[in-house]
Amino acid sequence: MRRKLVIGNWKMNGSRDSINTLLSGITAGLATKSAQQADTAVCAPAPYLAQCQQLLTGTPVAWGSQDVSAYAAGAYTGEVAASMLNDFGCRYAIVGHSERRAYHGESNELVAQKALAAVNAGLTPVVCVGETLEQREAGQTNVIVCAQLQAVMDVLDTASLAKIVLAYEPVWAIGTGKTATPAMAQEVHAELRKQLASRSVEVAQGMQILYGGSMKPDNAKELMAQPDIDGGLIGGAALKPADFLGIIYAAD
Ligand code: PEP
Numbered sequence: 001m002r003r004k005l006v007i008g009n010w011k012m013n014g015s016r017d018s019i020n021t022l023l024s025g026i027t028a029g030l031a032t033k034s035a036q037q038a039d040t041a042v043c044a045p046a047p048y049l050a051q052c053q054q055l056l057t058g059t060p061v062a063w064g065s066q067d068v069s070a071y072a073a074g075a076y077t078g079e080v081a082a083s084m085l086n087d088f089g090c091r092y093a094i095v096g097h098s099e100r101r102a103y104h105g106e107s108n109e110l111v112a113q114k115a116l117a118a119v120n121a122g123l124t125p126v127v128c129v130g131e132t133l134e135q136r137e138a139g140q141t142n143v144i145v146c147a148q149l150q151a152v153m154d155v156l157d158t159a160s161l162a163k164i165v166l167a168y169e170p171v172w173a174i175g176t177g178k179t180a181t182p183a184m185a186q187e188v189h190a191e192l193r194k195q196l197a198s199r200s201v202e203v204a205q206g207m208q209i210l211y212g213g214s215m216k217p218d219n220a221k222e223l224m225a226q227p228d229i230d231g232g233l234i235g236g237a238a239l240k241p242a243d244f245l246g247i248i249y250a251a252d
Contacts, residue, residue, distance in 0.1 A: 004038040004224060004251035005165065005208045005231035007126060008238025009066060009094060012045055019048050023055045025241025030060055030248070038231065038251035041092050042238065043126075046080050049088040057089065064092025067100060068123070070113035082121030093118045094233075096128045096148065098171045108151035115152050119160045126165045126233065127152055128212070129192070133172035141170075142191050149195055158200050166192060166209045167233040173213025175235055182222045182229075185211045189228035217246025224251050 014022070023042070030040070041062040044052050052063035069079035085093055095118065096111035106114075111127065118125035129148035131141045145168065153161060168188050170180050180188075189209050196204035211223050212233030223229055231251055237243035 002206065002208055002230045005210060006038055006040050006234065006244075006248045006251050007064070007092065007094075007165075007167075007210065007232070008042040008234050008244055009097070009212075010042065010044055010238060011066065011099070011235060013239055014045060014048060016048070016051065019044070019051055020055070022239065022241060023052070023061075026061060026244055027056070027059045029241060029245040033249075033252075038248055040248055043092060043094050049085070049090060053089040062091040064090045064094065064123070064126070066094045066097065068093040068095060068114050068118050068125070070110060070117050072117065072120075082117045082123055085123060086121050091124055092126050092165070093123045094126045094128065094167075098128060098130055098169060098174060102171075108148050111148070112151040112155040115164060116155050116160070119156065119163050124163060124165055126167050126210070128167045128169050128233070130169040130171050130174075130213075136170065136172065141188060145188060145192060146195050149192055153195075153199055158203060161196070161199060162203045162206060164207070166196075166207060167212050168192060168209060169212035169233060175214070177214050179214045179216075179219050179223070180211070182226050185223060186226035186228055189226065193228050215247060217243055217250060220247040220250035 043064045043066050065085050068082050095114040100106045115125040115127050129145040131144040135144050173180050193204045208230040210231045210233045211229050215232040215234050216237050
């Protein structure tokens with residue numbers, strides 16, 4: 001049985017003070033629950049990872065970054081290496097978020113190299129795939145997400161592939177309040193799992209595939225009840241303790 005996983009993506013939001021408040025709200029909420037079934041993490045802007053490490057060590061909440069360099073070290077101004085994220089106790093690194101693909105020109109191949117760098121450093125890359133509205137309307141959803149996944153499968157051997165988390169995030173649903181219906185999301189998740197199975201049925205069965213795109217406490221349960229949806233990657237709702245906790249509870 002795959003465990004559910006709920007990851008918050010704070011994007012470029014927060015301050016030292018607001019993160020103190022947010023994390024104490026989340027950890028206090030989780031402390032009132034006796035048996036938490038779902039795994040949980042927050043992906044913070046890089047300057048706040050030390051604060052996450054300080055406040056979350058010893059709690060059930062892991063932390064991670066929103067991006068990682070494809071390179072191990074060297075003359076790459078502004079980049080953050082996977083080993084540096086490791087130094088601050090990160091478990092996860094989001095790679096290929098649609099905002100990075102769209103605003104920073106990240107190609108499928110670069111995203112795959114980032115996933116490889118993360119795995120090589122012992123981090124779990126959260127590889128995001130998703131189609132734009134135009135692509136969905138043109139009937140290209142499966143072709144697009146499968147090409148995004150294939151680039152990663154081309155670079156990772158089977159043992160490394162088993163170490164990633166996949167997130168299906170339809171671009172038209174991110175930050176828009178428009179959520180894919182559970183059936184729409186399930187269809188894509190099943191397609192992704194089928195593609196993984198073409199490499200290894202065992203890897204496909206074990207992989208946590210998250211849904212992301214305007215997930216909220218009131219739609220989370222139905223989405224996560226789908227057989228191939230193993231949790232959520234949460235943007236806006238991860239910035240409010242009550243909403244983020246509501247989604248974690250929906251995953252339990
Ligand atoms: C995201 O940024 O990964 C995301 C899913 O955002 P939101 O939940 O706000 O749609």
